[in-house]
Amino acid sequence: MSNYYNMPKLPTENSPKVEIFVDDKPVMVPGDTNLLEALKAVGIETPHVCYHPYLPVSGNCRQCLVEQEGPRGRMLVIACYTPVSPGMKIYTPASSARVKNARKATQEFMLVNHPLDCPICDKAGECTLQENYMEAGQNESRMRPEYGKNYHGNPEHQFIDAKGQLRGGKHVDLGPRVLLDEERCVQCDRCVRFMRSIAGSEQLQLAGRADHTYITTFPGEKLDHEYDLCVTDVCPVGAMTAKYFRFQKRVWLLSHTPTVSMDDSLGANIWLDYADGHIYRVMPRCNPVVNRSWLSNTSRLAFQEFDKNRLPSMEVHTPAFGNGKIAIVAGGTCTLEDLAAIRMLKEKLGDRAEIFGGSLLKVDAPDGIAKSGDPVANRAGMKLLGFADVADFMKRASEFETLVTVNADLFGEDPAAAGVLEKINCRVAITPFDDATAKKATIAMGVRHWSEVQGTMVNSLNMLQKLNACPVCPDENLWAAYQVVSYMAGSKFEAAADAFKKAGEYAPVLAGLTYDAIKSTGKLLEGGEA
Amino acid sequence: MAECVKVCTANFGKGAQDIEVYKKLGGYANISERLFNMSQFELIDYVQRSNLRGRGGAGFPTGMKWSFVPRNSGKPVYIVVNADEGEGGTFKDHFLMMEDPHRLIEGLIIAAWALGSRAAYIYCRGEFLPCIESINKALNQAYAAGYLGENIMGTKFCFDIFVHRGAGAYICGEETALINSLEGQKGQPRLKPPFPAVSGAWKSPTCVNNVETIMALPWILQHDPSEYAKMGTPRAGGTKVFCISGDVKNPGVYEAPLGTPMMTMINEYAGGIVGGNLKAVLPGGSSCAPLNAGECAVATMDYECLASMKTMFGSGAMIVINDTHNMAELLNVLGNFYSHESCGQCTPCREGTGLLHRILNQIVEGKGHDGDVELMQSLSGGFGGVTICPLSISLGGPVSSYTAKFREDFDELIAKNPDHAKPRVQENYRPGIFW
C-alpha cells in the first residue's frame, strides 16, 4: 500500500561500486541500489517476504531488518527500502544479536496466525516462510492453543471447524485460473501490487484491517487477466495457487530446464518444470531486460498442448525435389538452427528454391510486460538469415510446385488464405504436431517440439537467447527439425552447436559467437537495443 | 491555581462559533496589513522564536517543520490539519473545534501565508460530525466575509479550506496515514523518507499540523513571540490544553502553561481524585507508560520531565487511575484497542497486537498461567523499532511498563487460575485435522 510508486532500483553491470562496512568489514557493493540487493550482490542473503525486485517496495513484512549506524546510534532499518550510501555501516545477524532477535521476533509474529498445514500445502518446498524459518528461525513455538489463532479470512467464508476453531476460506475461487487459501495469506500484498502496478488492473485488494485482513476481488468479480497466474509466482506462501498445478506434483520432485518461450517474439525466459517425462508447469525465469519475472498465461499454459496430437517419427530419406520451383516456409517457432538448416537446403537446391518465414497470424502491439504481441518468435533470426516474409510467398504461391513447411501451420493459421496452397502439388510438412497443414500434406514428418530441442533464437529486442532441451519427448526416435532438414540437404547436423556454427556463416553478426558461450540470460547482438 | 493566559480556550463558552461574536472578541485581527506585509521567512522566523511545538503528540517544533517545506518546488504546498483525534484520553480538539472554529480558520490563514499554500484540508475524524458541522458553518461565514477564497482582502493571496471527513481509523492520526486517507486510500502509514514536508499529499510538499498548534497561531501573532515562549519551559513555549479524564472530580479540558506540576493539574484544575487513592496516571494518552503515585508527586507536565521519567508528554492527555482498578484489566482494554486499530501493514503489529490481546484476555478471564507475563514482555520486545509507524510500540510500551510497575496486578489475576503453576503441556494439543 505504502508509497506504491517506489520501484526498487536494481544493480546492473554498470553500477558504480562503493565501499560500505558490513559487520565492520569493508565491502564493495553496487552503489545505486537498495541495501538488500547490494548485500545479495556480495553474497549476503537477507530473508524477505514482501520485497520483490520487480514490484514497488511496500516494506510491510519487516523481515529484512538490518542495523544501520546513524546519527542517533544504531537503528534497525529494512534493507529493502534503505538506499546504499558510501561509507554506511551495516550490521547483519552475523555480528548483531539485536538484528538476529528482531528477525526472529518478526518470524514468530508471521507464523502466529499462519496455519501449520505445510504437509498438505502446495507451496511446501518453495515457500518463503519455510526457507526463512530454516535459515533464521527454527525457534521452538511459544504459542499455546489457548491463545487461539486468528485466521485471516473473509467473514463470509468463515466457518468453525471440528475443533471449535474459527477458520477462514480454504478454497476461494478467485477466478478461472487462481484459487486462494485465505488462512495462508501473510498480507505481503505482492499480488495486490502486481495487479495494480504491473498488470495495471487493480482487481485484487486487501480488505479489512489489522489481523482481519484478507485478499479479495470485488464481490461478484473474478480475477481474470492475461497475467493473473503471475500472482501465484509472487505469492511467497501457499495462499495463491494455480488451478492447473494444484496437487499435481510436490515441487521438490520437479526438475527444471531453463529455456525460452517460443510463443512470442519477446522470447520470455522460462523454466520448464518436468518429472516422469512430463512437463508439469512452466515458470517465468528472471531476465531483467526481457520479461523480468513475468509470464503471460498464454505462454505459461501452452505446455499443456506440447505432448498432444504429435506426429510420429519417420525414417527420412534424401528426397528428390521435382523440377519446379520450391518454397520452404519456416514457422515462427523455428530456432536459428532450423533456419540455418533450411538456408543450407536452399543453397543446395539453388535458384529454384526460395525461403520464407513467418506466419499468417496477426501481429499485436507489445503489452509492456512479457509479450511483444508478435507470434513469430524468431522473426529477427529470419531477417538475419535472409528469409523473406511469408506474405510475399502467399502472393506468389502459384509460382511454386513444391512447398516445404517447417513448423509452419499455414492451414491452421488462416484456412481461408491458405486455400490457394492446395493447388501446389507436393506439400511436405515438417512439424511436431498433426495439425491442419500436416493433415493436408503429401508427406508429413514428425520432429521434436521446441521445448525438446537445443537451439537459439533472436528475440524482438535483438537478443540471442538459448533454448534447452527438456527430456520429455514422447518419442526418442524423433529428430529435431534442423536435423531433418540438414539431412535432406545432405549433411546432418548432429548437435545444435554445429547448426549454430553454420548459421554464423550466413549471418556475420553470429559468426564470432559459439553456442556454448551464450549465457542463460541471452546476449544482445550488435546493432540491437536492449 | 494561578490564573494563566488562555491562548486557545479564551473564547470557550462565549458563543464564538458566530463570526460576529468572534470578531468582537478580537478575532481575525491578524488578517490585516501587518500579516500581508510580512514575508514567508519573517513569519516562519516569528513562529520559530515563539518556541511553539506541535501539539499532536510528537512535539516537533512547528517553525522548524515549516522551514523544511521546500520553496519554489513548482508544486503546490498543502496544509493538512490533523483533527483525527483518537488516542484514548485525548479530547481537546473536539472541544476546540466545537467552541472556536473561527480561530482554527484564522490560524490556517496565517499558516497558509507562511507556507504559500493554496489549499488546506482539515482531516476531521468521522465520529466528530458535530465538529464538522461547526467548522463548515464557520467556513461559510468566513467565505462570506471575504477571509477565504481568491484575492483575500484585496491582496493577491488565494486560499481555500476543505473539510475531509474520515471514517473511523485511529491510525489516520499518523501523518502519512492521514495523507493516504486524504488521497482516498487506506489509512496506512507510508515508508519514510520521503517525509511529507517534501513529498506528501499527491507527492507535493505537505505540512501536517495539529488543531491546537494551528489555533495557537493567532495569539502568537498578536503578541510578541517571546511572550509566548516565556510561558512554557525553555525548550517548549506556551500554554497547553490538557485533557484530564478518569477518576477525577472534574474531568475536562484545561489550559495551563507547560511545566505545571502534575499534582496541581489533578488537585487544583480537576478537583482531586475520586473513588479511591491515586494509583497511576497516564500522562500523555493511552499509549504512554504509566507513572505510579510516587512519580506523579514529582512530575511536571512538559516534554523534558516526562521524557526523563521514561514516559511521554504526548498530547497532554492525563488519564488518572485510582487504586480500585486492576492495571491488567486496563491493559486488556488497550490490547483490544490497538489490535483493533492496527492498519494491518507490518507483520509484528498486525499479528502481534492481536496475540498480546488474546494473551491478556486469558489472564483477565482467570485462565492465565505462570510465564504468560514473561511471554508478553518478550513479544512486546519484538516491536521495538521494527515497524513503519509507532502503533505497535503504543501497545508494546504499555505492556512492558505495566508489567514492570504493576506486576502484582497481573499475578493476582493469574493466581485466580487454580492450575496456573502447571506447565502447559504441548503434547495435549497436537494439531488436529485442520491445524
Added chain:
Amino acid sequence: MREHIQGAVQFVSNNHLKFDGPSEAIAALPDPGQTFGYVNKPVPQPAPKEVLAKLDTPEIKERCADLLSRYPVGQGALLEVLWLVQGVFGWVPTEGIRWAANVCGCAPAHALGVATFYTMYNHAPKGKFLLQFCRNISCSIKGAQPLIKYVENKLGIKSGETTPDGMFTVLQVECLGSCGNGPMMLVNDDFATDVVDGQLKMKRGTTLTEASIDRIIDWCKAHANNVPKHDVLGGVVKGHCGHPGAPGATAKPQVADYAPPSPVLNVKAEADETGATLTWKGAPEFTKIVVEKKNGSSWVAVGEPGVKDKAFVDAAGKVGDVYRMIATSGERTAKPSNEAVTTQKPAPVEEAK
C-alpha cells in the same frame, strides 16, 4: 541449513520417484465451510438497479461535483463519496461501493479495500438508532462495561446486534474523543450523555448513567418516526473555488509573489580590532545581499556577502557604526533589514585548563 534442504531435495529428486499423477487437474474440493456451515450469512444486497436509481439524483450529482472539485485527483473524494452512499442507505451496499469507485475514477476493488478498512462504513443495514458505546480506557475506568451490559440487557441484544423491531443497534467502539464525559455514547451522529429539554445533549461535567441511558432510549423511541438526520458531510460550504486543476473547479494557482520578498533578519554588528563583523539570518531564496553603512543621513553600500555566507567583515567598521542589509530574491528587492548599531565584541572566554 540451506545445504541440508538442498541436499534433501537432490536426494529425493535423484531417486526419480515415480508417481502416477493424474493427467487432469484435480477439481477444487468443496469449501470446508460447506461441510461445517458458514459462521456469517452473506448480507442480502439490494438490486443494483435499485441502488443506482437511488444514487442518481440531482442533489447527489451536485454534491459529487463539489467534492471532486476539491481534490487534484478524483480518488481523493472517495471517502466522502462513500459517505454520501452511506447517507442515502444508512450503509454501503456493494453496488454503492462500485458506484463510488466509478465516480472517483478508481478501481472497484480499491474502493472495497477502502470501504472495509474504515470502521464507520456499515456493510449491513443497521437499526434506526445506532448506539455506539466507547469501550476505551477512560470510559472503562469510569465504568463503561457495566453500562454496556445494562443496555444489552435492557434491549435484549448483544453488541453488534440489532433489535428485532429494527430500532436499535448497539456497538462497542474505540475512543469517541469525549473522555472527559466518559462513559460516552453516540446516538447516530450525536454525542449524548443525557436528554435536556427534549434534546440529546453532552453537557460538560455530565456522564452517562443507567438513568440517563433510560432517558436517551425513551427519547429515541419517541423520535422513532422523525429520526434527526444530519448531513453526512456536515453541510455544504459555499464560496470555495475548489482545487486548482481539479475538474469543475474555478480556482487559480497561488501566484508566486503573493507575499513581499524576505528581508534579512537579526542583523548584528560587533567590532574588534579586525573591524565590524556582521552576522544575520537569511532566507533560502536570497539571490543577492547588499550591506549598507550609515553615513550621516544617507546609506552607503560597503559590500556584498554571498547568499550562503554566515558573516561579513567591514574592516573600516568600529563601535557605533550603523549597518543595514538589503536582500534581493530573484527580481524582487526586499525591504531593508533592521538597523544594527555596532557594539564591542565581548572578550573571548578563556577556556579552563
